Amino acid sequence: MQCSACESPAVTHLDYAGRDLCADHFQRLVESRFKKQLREQLEALGAGEGARIAVGLSGGKDSSTLTALLVDALGPDPRFEIVPISVDEGIPGYRGPALSSAEELADQLDLDLRVVSHEDDHGWTTDEVAQTETEGKPCGTCGVFRRSSLNQAARDEDCDVLAVGHNLDDCAETTLMNLLRSDLEQVLRTGPHEQAPEGLIPRVKPLRSCTEREVALYGVIEELPYHGAECPHAAEATRRTYRSLLLDLVDHEPSARHRLLSLEDKLKDRLDAGEADETELEPCPECGEPSAGGECRACQLAAELEAAHADA
């Protein structure tokens, strides 16, 4: 199999585009898509001329590729600073090796890694949450705790923007889920953000136009350290249903993910103008994170876990 753009052997086939690419042309494609998304998303936030950018670095393939590409794109520009943040959810056999990969990559890229934990921020590890009788499925709580910890750490670090490693498969899956739940509000609230209420660090997703496979292949070609194992609780995630639905769709229509992303953008364009999210948030009285009123969701969940634990 030969590259569609030169005479070198191809390393991948892009079924949605009907093209085969060699390692060099594949890398150029990923880098140009990444830079386009990054530039557009930072400009939409008014951060195109410089920003302190927090990056969620879990040590998995997506966030490792994201961090390396960010350093490549912005590292030489003194107007930008990159601050990697890892969240230790408290799943030792899984997160431990991933955190080592995150540290290794941060060292390679000459970045200072900040590590925060669910246990310190919320009082519970995800493994403990999984063991409580009321919460057999830890993913809902784990996701709320992680978003809160990342936002808090990015704010503590005085960052203007938070970059996350969501790839095209993740974004299309979220759009599909929100559409099937008829949750238009959530479609509009999902990042990349063009604005964010006070206290919430706006999120950018520069990998949103690269498929999961492309992000992983880029990491392999660049020999980035990353931990490839799956979380032991992943089988319990409800998102799995939507993931397999999406993969079935892609089997029949290879551009299904790209079309879902384009639909999300069109919906945002049409609706954002008239219905910008102007939700006023106030600091949670417990932890100071932004909340729509009273205790934030993370503190409510921690209180429910305490109550269930006391009853047991």
Ligand code: SF4
């Ligand atoms: S799969 Fe679930 S429990 Fe595991 S890290 Fe993700 S959200 Fe947390």
Ligand SMILES: [Zn+2]
């Ligand atoms: Zn080529």
Ligand SMILES: [Zn+2]
């Ligand atoms: Zn709180």
